[in-house]
Amino acid sequence: MHTPIKYLIFKIMAILLLFLWSSCSKKVLPQYNSISEINATIINNRTNNREFIPKAIYNPLYVRVNFIFLLDENGKGNFNGNSEENNEIFKQIFKKSNELYANLKNPKDPICYKGNDFISDTKIQLQFKKMYVKDSFARNYLNAKGYSEKKKNVGLLSPSNRWYLKYLDDNIHDTITKKGINIYNTINAKALDDLLQNNSETGYLNTMKNSLSQFPSYTDFNRSSQINYPNKYLKRLWMENIYAKKRKVSWEKFVKGYFISHYMGLSHELGHSFGLGHGNEYHQRNKCFKAMMSQSGKSPRNYIQPSEVGKMHKALMTSNLIQFVTEDSNFDTPRIISKNENWDFKTLRFYQSIIVKQNTVLILNGTVIFPPNASIILEKNAVLILNNATLKTAGRKPFTNIIKKKHARIIRY
Numbered sequence: 001m002h003t004p005i006k007y008l009i010f011k012i013m014a015i016l017l018l019f020l021w022s023s024c025s026k027k028v029l030p031q032y033n034s035i036s037e038i039n040a041t042i043i044n045n046r047t048n049n050r051e052f053i054p055k056a057i058y059n060p061l062y063v064r065v066n067f068i069f070l071l072d073e074n075g076k077g078n079f080n081g082n083s084e085e086n087n088e089i090f091k092q093i094f095k096k097s098n099e100l101y102a103n104l105k106n107p108k109d110p111i112c113y114k115g116n117d118f119i120s121d122t123k124i125q126l127q128f129k130k131m132y133v134k135d136s137f138a139r140n141y142l143n144a145k146g147y148s149e150k151k152k153n154v155g156l157l158s159p160s161n162r163w164y165l166k167y168l169d170d171n172i173h174d175t176i177t178k179k180g181i182n183i184y185n186t187i188n189a190k191a192l193d194d195l196l197q198n199n200s201e202t203g204y205l206n207t208m209k210n211s212l213s214q215f216p217s218y219t220d221f222n223r224s225s226q227i228n229y230p231n232k233y234l235k236r237l238w239m240e241n242i243y244a245k246k247r248k249v250s251w252e253k254f255v256k257g258y259f260i261s262h263y264m265g266l267s268h269e270l271g272h273s274f275g276l277g278h279g280n281e282y283h284q285r286n287k288c289f290k291a292m293m294s295q296s297g298k299s300p301r302n303y304i305q306p307s308e309v310g311k312m313h314k315a316l317m318t319s320n321l322i323q324f325v326t327e328d329s330n331f332d333t334p335r336i337i338s339k340n341e342n343w344d345f346k347t348l349r350f351y352q353s354i355i356v357k358q359n360t361v362l363i364l365n366g367t368v369i370f371p372p373n374a375s376i377i378l379e380k381n382a383v384l385i386l387n388n389a390t391l392k393t394a395g396r397k398p399f400t401n402i403i404k405k406k407h408a409r410i411i412r413y
Ligand SMILES: [Zn+2]
Pocket: 268, 269, 272, 278, 295
């Protein structure tokens, strides 16, 4: 008689326990019926640049730069790759630009920056590729309609949707598979003729000396990024044939080095391509003498504020610049998400794996690109919410490498 009652009590208790356990586990795993229910920090274009500062242990990102020499129909009238000496000069210029990006110097100048979190490495390296394009019209920027060296109306020589090299840039940007920042070595052909035929420097001295860069686009992710980089060939010939001779100084020993030092100007122009201006939240334009973005010709141009490096990396993640970073670029150190975050971008490229810590929610939106061998690790009870999100690898394949620990979930909206 006793046994069935005992058995019944035991059975009821077991059901009760099971019920209690299941209701408890429901508390641990909230349902998140909509994103508005989730208390998460939104990361978007207005987020402080500091969030994007690279860590010292990161591997650098490699950004492709197409260094384009525009030649006349005979393959002349600019650097054309035939001179060993000139090839060596550009090797030096490219090398020094990369050294600058990896070896910033602390100016210890409170006008520049008051924080003490100086970083010496931008974690950006430039992968220069020389290209030679025969196009007499493009080579000579005097062909830009309305431009005159007298007026110096440089707006007409500034890369845009309307400038005179738009047709060529469309052609290069649309056809090339490994897209890069396009630097156009243009020239004042009249001043070059004057120098070559009459050994006259008058034309050169009156030419435009400014280079002109485009800021990144945060809306058109397919847009190219261009730099008009004028008159370097002219400058090089002028320096050896006129300047060095007039001043009786050795081209080989001194003047060549001076020419090579325009790597600082090149690094500055690329700084604009990465979103930097001449001033920032810490100082007005040109107030920080040693800054890479200073316009002073005497500046060593070897400093960038940590937050400005963050700005560059934010641009590399969230603007048209994502096209120019090599596919296998990878910090090789995961980003740790330890508080709920909502990365709210239409297009976003990560350069690292992601670890979402226990009980933490990560929300991704739009197109999100990862390095080919990266992963997302969801720790115990972590939640990945894909809100109309498409995950891809930089090689354009679907990204599927998501590792779920106990009770971790992926929710799709
Ligand atoms: Zn500038």
